[in-house]
Amino acid sequence: MESPPFLMDSDENCYPSVRRGLKDIFSSLEDLNLAGLIEDREREQLALGSSCDIFRARSIKHNKRVAIKRIRCFLMDDVCFENILEREVRLWSRLKHPNVLPLLGFFLEGKRALPNLVSEWMGGGTLTTYMKDRPLDALEISKMARKTSLYGIAGGLRYIHDEHSMIHADLKSSNILVSSGGRPVLADFGLTTMSDIWAFGMVISELLTRMVPYALISDLYVANVILSGQLPQKPEFEDIQNRNVFEILWKICQQCWKDIPEHRPSASEVHEKLEILGIGFSMGRSIACESHHLEDNVALLEDTLHCVESLNSNLSDALEAEKLNVAELKNKIHELENNIADLEWDLEFERRKKVSIEF
Structure with a gap:
């Protein structure tokens, strides 16, 4: 497939001084430079964000499909942009865990040297779309809680919290990607101060309800609603099979949403709770369904x-x-x-x- 042009019309407004700064930043990460090693980039963006466009391509070096995060040109006007981008790349390049999206490399594109960050391509899409294709029943929720979505997400959080003393800061289902085989990975680390544990409770709530928390409230008022202490309501769950799994997950939600951050469980504690939940569910289901x-x-x-x-x-x-x-x-x-x-x-x-x- 023919690759798209190197430069877009909007590139003309970029500041050369910022571009030179970006080159200096990336020169210290030369081992991740994929210049000339990307081919078959699709012409149309697969996703549009406030700060970047996402394309699918192929890495010659890694011999596989990759996702390209192309930074928007208007960010070149921001005097803090270089520091923000440097921090993201340096932190991201150090993270090595099955449930954290790996940074494969970068390249600077065209005369304007627009930065492109390259990561693995996740065929399952976001966790939001992944959950929509699955039934809302006890068995599916238990599977996702044990060895796929929730368990893996908690493992990724545990890794970045305990091993790197950092937070994700923008944890939500749309920032969690899923591989073709169902493996979840944390992506799009943010720069806000939101608690990862509080946000993880919201991810569990979305899994149990298949609804984005506060979806019926205008974006203008969501922050005020959260600050007022209003939390998602406990959903009705009619399927009584393995109802205890649902109840335990909702209890974890409530623990994650405690007002005082110090009273919330750590990522390690949440990860261990889900592991214990998986062992108990497996044993109970094995005994109950043996004859069947x-x-x-x-x-x-x-x-x-x-x-x-x-x-x-x-x-x-x-x-x-x-x-x-x-x-x-x-x-x-x-x-x-x-x-x-x-x-x-x-x-x-x-x-x-x-x-x-x-x-």
């Missing part, structure tokens, strides 16, 4: 046996057909050998006839 699983396994075995028998029958038919083909081929070879013998005899006869005439 046995019936399913018998039915599956019968279906498998039927498939094997059908396969054997098809193979037998194919083998018989192949035998006929081999026999036919042998007949043709025998016929060809006879023709060759006749031709050799005719040639020998003509040779002798010629010799007789010469004498």
Whole structure:
């Protein structure tokens, strides 16, 4: 696919002095420079943000699909932009965890040297879109709480809090990406002072309700509503199967939303709670569904046996057909050998006839 032009019309307003500053910043991160190693960048943006555009492309160095975060040109006017970008890149480049989106590199684009940050491509989209495609029932919620979404997100938070003494600062479902295999990763680290633990409670609430918290309130008033202490209401959950999982998750939400930050659980504590929840759910479901699983396994075995028998029958038919083909081929070879013998005899006869005439 043809790559889009290096420069957009809006690039003309960028300040050269800022561009030189960006080059100085990135020169210290030369090992992450992917200049000339990006190909097949799609012409249309896949997402638009207030500070960047997102494109999909391919990294020659990594031999895989990547996402390109192209910084908007108007940010070049901000005198603090270089420091903000430097901080983001330096922090991001140090993070190495299965549940944190890895920074693969960067490149400066065109004469205006617009910065592009390159990360892995997450085929599952954002957690928001990922949840919309899944049913709102006890089993699905338990799966997401245990070894996929919530458990992985908590693991990523635990890593950045404990290993790097930093916060995400903009945790929400739209800033959590999901791989094609269902692995969640933290992305788009923010610069606000919002508590990650409080925000994680909102992510759990969204998983339980499939609704963005405060979605029915105008953006102009959300901050006031939060400061007033108004929290999402506990949703009704009619599916009584494994209802205890739902109740435990809602209790974790309430703990994350405590007014005093010091009274909230740490990321490590939340991660451990979800791990314990997963072990208990697995054991309970195994005991309760043992006989049901046995019936399913018998039915599956019968279906498998039927498939094997059908396969054997098809193979037998194919083998018989192949035998006929081999026999036919042998007949043709025998016929060809006879023709060759006749031709050799005719040639020998003509040779002798010629010799007789010469004498």
